[in-house]
Amino acid sequence: MSYKIKDLSLASEGKKQIEWAERHMPTLMEIRKRFEAEKPLKGINISAVLHVTKETAALVKTLKIGGANVALAGSNPLSTQDDVAAALVEEGISVFAWKGENETEYYSNIESIVKIHEPNIVMDDGADLHAYIHEKVSSKLDIYGGTEETTTGVIRLKAMEKDGVLKYPLIAVNNAYTKYLFDNRYGTGQSAIDGILRATNILIAGKITVVAGYGWVGRGIANRLRGMGARVIVTEVDPIRALEAVMDGFDVMPIAEASKVGDIFVTATGNTKAIRVEHMLNMKDGAILSNAGHFNVEVDVKGLKETAVKVRNIRPYVDEYTLPNGKKVYLLADGRLVNLAAAEGHPSEVMDMSFANQALAVEYLVKNRGKLEKKVYNMPMELDYEVARIKLKSMGIQIDELTEEQKEYLEQWKSGT
Numbered sequence: 001m002s003y004k005i006k007d008l009s010l011a012s013e014g015k016k017q018i019e020w021a022e023r024h025m026p027t028l029m030e031i032r033k034r035f036e037a038e039k040p041l042k043g044i045n046i047s048a049v050l051h052v053t054k055e056t057a058a059l060v061k062t063l064k065i066g067g068a069n070v071a072l073a074g075s076n077p078l079s080t081q082d083d084v085a086a087a088l089v090e091e092g093i094s095v096f097a098w099k100g101e102n103e104t105e106y107y108s109n110i111e112s113i114v115k116i117h118e119p120n121i122v123m124d125d126g127a128d129l130h131a132y133i134h135e136k137v138s139s140k141l142d143i144y145g146g147t148e149e150t151t152t153g154v155i156r157l158k159a160m161e162k163d164g165v166l167k168y169p170l171i172a173v174n175n176a177y178t179k180y181l182f183d184n185r186y187g188t189g190q191s192a193i194d195g196i197l198r199a200t201n202i203l204i205a206g207k208i209t210v211v212a213g214y215g216w217v218g219r220g221i222a223n224r225l226r227g228m229g230a231r232v233i234v235t236e237v238d239p240i241r242a243l244e245a246v247m248d249g250f251d252v253m254p255i256a257e258a259s260k261v262g263d264i265f266v267t268a269t270g271n272t273k274a275i276r277v278e279h280m281l282n283m284k285d286g287a288i289l290s291n292a293g294h295f296n297v298e299v300d301v302k303g304l305k306e307t308a309v310k311v312r313n314i315r316p317y318v319d320e321y322t323l324p325n326g327k328k329v330y331l332l333a334d335g336r337l338v339n340l341a342a343a344e345g346h347p348s349e350v351m352d353m354s355f356a357n358q359a360l361a362v363e364y365l366v367k368n369r370g371k372l373e374k375k376v377y378n379m380p381m382e383l384d385y386e387v388a389r390i391k392l393k394s395m396g397i398q399i400d401e402l403t404e405e406q407k408e409y410l411e412q413w414k415s416g417t
């Protein structure tokens with residue numbers, strides 16, 4: 001079995017971390033039990049690009065227990081947990097990932113997990129693997145379908161669908177209700193702040209914070225910052241989302257204005273250059289810049305590096321940039337997703353649902369081999385409900401069921417006032 005990781009001797013430490021994650025992932029463990037008995041993925045080759053965290057390990061182990069052969073690469077140069085990567089190699093997973101890859105290594109690892117076996121299922125977080133297969137692999141592969149974990153990846157895949165270039169069907173796992181309503185909102189909401197705190201250890205209470213983007217991630221972060229006593233400003237480009245932010249009680253203004261008053265900035269737009277150099281030049285001395293969106297393009301890091309007159313590393317994941325106007329701004333995790341680079345990513349409890357969806361999506365693609373079109377599908381609703389049901393059960397929460405009379409009432413149109 002081939003692999004490329006930082007240090008295999010970290011495996012025993014990684015095993016304990018995975019155990020800790022699995023303890024908090026009851027939905028995925030329930031699915032694992034069934035996979036163990038039924039082996040729905042027997043003989044299936046899976047190539048996956050996912051953040052190599054303890055939660056991803058719980059997913060990958062589940063796929064293997066279901067019968068699959070899995071090769072895994074990281075979906076960000078800074079997000080791999082090296083002890084977890086080592087533990088997975090000991091579990092028989094071909095891992096090609098380590099924390100601190102450069103860009104060439106990152107893409108070479110993606111290449112390795114495709115070359116190692118001919119994938120039948122392709123799993124991705126950010127669509128770099130899907131794009132690689134579409135652009136760079138000329139040999140004919142027997143791919144039944146693929147999955148996509150995050151908003152940015154789904155946006156890229158929809159663009160590929162629009163261009164008519166998709167080579168296999170895809171399931172937008174991100175668009176499952178039991179994914180984005182929880183993972184993006186509560187998961188990133190908490191872990192982005194965790195990343196900022198681990199990097200800086202600053203006090204949130206009383207700070208003026210600026211959240212760029214009031215999507216599912218942005219609203220999670222904004223609400224949690226408020227809960228910790230911060231004053232929160234939201235910037236948006238979508239009038240409906242901006243209106244929601246206003247009525248949720250946040251100050252809303254353009255970034256040109258917000259940049260003058262913020263102490264801490266967090267981007268969550270899925271877009272490029274939400275914070276540009278012109279805004280950085282407005283900022284107060286000591287302002288902190290961070291990003292929670294998928295790619296490192298939301299804060300114009302390249303522009304900042306070109307403009308700064310001096311750069312110093314202050315502590316892990318905190319770089320000080322002195323601007324030509326003499327003010328200093330502090331960039332966290334080099335503008336990469338702060339929750340995965342400076343902390344551990346989402347808590348296991350939300351990844352439980354995201355990865356339960358991933359496991360069910362893979363099983364669905366295998367079951368429906370040859371029956372799906374080359375397009376981007378949403379997660380089938382019955383699977384979304386299944387994840388919610390198992391999760392509620394694991395939390396000991398029961399809900400009501402519709403009576404026959406209620407079902408009939410909801411399906412008729414004749415009875416009104």
Ligand code: NAI
Pocket residue numbers: 150151152153180183184188212213214215216217218235236237238241268269270271273274292293294295337338339340346
């Ligand atoms: P979303 O589409 O729900 O929200 C993005 C929001 O940003 C939209 O309301 C949009 O109008 C706004 N926006 C776009 N350009 C803007 C600009 N220039 N200034 C201000 N607002 C702007 O997307 P979602 O689900 O909130 O995801 C956001 C990003 O976070 C994506 O890149 C996604 O892949 C990533 N993500 C990261 C996670 C992590 O672990 N760090 C986890 C989940 C998602």
